[in-house]
Amino acid sequence: MDQETFPGWVARAAGATLEQLGPATLDDLDTAVRVRYSSINYKDALALHGRPGVLRRHPLIAGIDLTGEVLKSRHPRWKAGDAVTLNGAGLGEDLHGGLAGLAAVNGDDLVLVPAQLGPLRAAAIGTAGFTAALSLLALERHGLAPETGPILVTGAGGGVGSVAVALLAAARYEVIAATGRPAELSSQLTALGAAQVLDRASVLSSGKPLGKQRWAGVLDAVGGPVLAGALAGLQHSGVATTCGLAGGAEYPGTVLPFILRGVSLLGIDSVRTPPLRREAAWQRLAQLLDPALLDSVTRVVPLSDAKDAAASLLAGTGTGRTVVDVASA
Numbered sequence: 001m002d003q004e005t006f007p008g009w010v011a012r013a014a015g016a017t018l019e020q021l022g023p024a025t026l027d028d029l030d031t032a033v034r035v036r037y038s039s040i041n042y043k044d045a046l047a048l049h050g051r052p053g054v055l056r057r058h059p060l061i062a063g064i065d066l067t068g069e070v071l072k073s074r075h076p077r078w079k080a081g082d083a084v085t086l087n088g089a090g091l092g093e094d095l096h097g098g099l100a101g102l103a104a105v106n107g108d109d110l111v112l113v114p115a116q117l118g119p120l121r122a123a124a125i126g127t128a129g130f131t132a133a134l135s136l137l138a139l140e141r142h143g144l145a146p147e148t149g150p151i152l153v154t155g156a157g158g159g160v161g162s163v164a165v166a167l168l169a170a171a172r173y174e175v176i177a178a179t180g181r182p183a184e185l186s187s188q189l190t191a192l193g194a195a196q197v198l199d200r201a202s203v204l205s206s207g208k209p210l211g212k213q214r215w216a217g218v219l220d221a222v223g224g225p226v227l228a229g230a231l232a233g234l235q236h237s238g239v240a241t242t243c244g245l246a247g248g249a250e251y252p253g254t255v256l257p258f259i260l261r262g263v264s265l266l267g268i269d270s271v272r273t274p275p276l277r278r279e280a281a282w283q284r285l286a287q288l289l290d291p292a293l294l295d296s297v298t299r300v301v302p303l304s305d306a307k308d309a310a311a312s313l314l315a316g317t318g319t320g321r322t323v324v325d326v327a328s329a
């Protein structure tokens with residue numbers, strides 16, 4: 001993107017401080033997007049609070065997703081005015097991210113905002129919801145179907161988890177939602193479509209390698225002992241996805257669920273998802289998600305509140321999805 005094209009533009013970086021950056025600071029990529037919204041995902045929370053492992057360049061504008069409007073593009077697919085959304089693809093990790101008024105991105109990774117959703121709801125889904133959809137697609141590619149049996153969603157009160165509960169219930173799965181906050185979140189999770197809400201403690205690995213066979217599928221956003229316990233409770237030939245580590249990066253389980261019950265564990269990486277799968281995930285989200293339910297777990301904050309919103313994710317007290325209105329300071 002050349003500087004003359006956008007003479008008046010500034011990008012605003014959210015981090016420890018808000019800074020004004022000029023367009024020349026941005027990466028030289030094929031498409032310029034006027035960003036309307038970003039959102040706070042777990043990785044953003046880590047980055048905004050200076051935790052290692054997310055930002056691979058310094059200084060870097062944070063924000064692993066964005067939703068906005070194409071300003072100018074050299075990519076054959078995009079033209080000025082297209083409403084687009086982008087998840088991962090290096091945004092907010094290797095490339096300047098979505099917590100700014102302007103972004104330069106690779107057109108290959110953009111997805112048209114589904115008309116049924118519109119920009120604000122696409123941002124509310126964000127990378128967390130996109131990852132929930134990728135997890136559903138992976139489970140189904142592996143043969144899971146609503147009639148196979150119930151599916152456990154861990155970290156159900158968080159971003160991935162709350163969208164997963166709504167999405168799976170809309171796809172007619174019997175959803176068991178596991179949360180560390182059952183008293184606080186039970187009615188919200190039931191409203192999203194959970195048939196049952198479990199205390200996370202009842203899923204945690206008991207130390208036994210195999211437990212009662214309780215679910216046919218698992219959509220895990222937590223990792224650690226919760227993932228180990230979830231796998232120990234899978235039915236024979238069951239399938240689980242793992243995408244997160246909010247509860248720990250280690251796997252304190254054994255191989256017994258794999259070799260005695262034939263269960264499968266599928267890894268989900270939203271960042272390097274190929275374009276056709278991005279489209280498929282967003283189509284599924286647009287078809288299935290009830291906008292009113294999504295709205296019920298969404299809050300919108302100005303850019304200046306992004307860091308505070310991120311703090312609640314790190315404390316494990318965030319719920320649902322937080323959209324950042326980057327135009328509003």
Ligand SMILES: NC(=O)c1ccc[n+]([C@@H]2O[C@H](COP(=O)([O-])OP(=O)(O)OC[C@H]3O[C@@H](n4cnc5c(N)ncnc54)[C@H](OP(=O)(O)O)[C@@H]3O)[C@@H](O)[C@H]2O)c1
Pocket residue numbers: 040041042043127128131154155156157158159160161178179180181200221222226242243244245246247248268269270271313314316317318319320
């Ligand atoms: N692989 C990918 O491409 C990808 C994409 C998006 C997100 N992720 C990962 O998925 C995870 C969830 O992301 P998110 O945006 O949904 O974050 P989030 O909104 O903060 O949700 C995480 C949830 O995990 C649970 N949790 C938090 N601390 C925990 C602990 N110590 N032990 C057990 N459970 C705990 C909480 O749910 P309850 O209170 O309901 O138990 C919390 O709401 C993160 O690790 C994130 O990095 C990965």
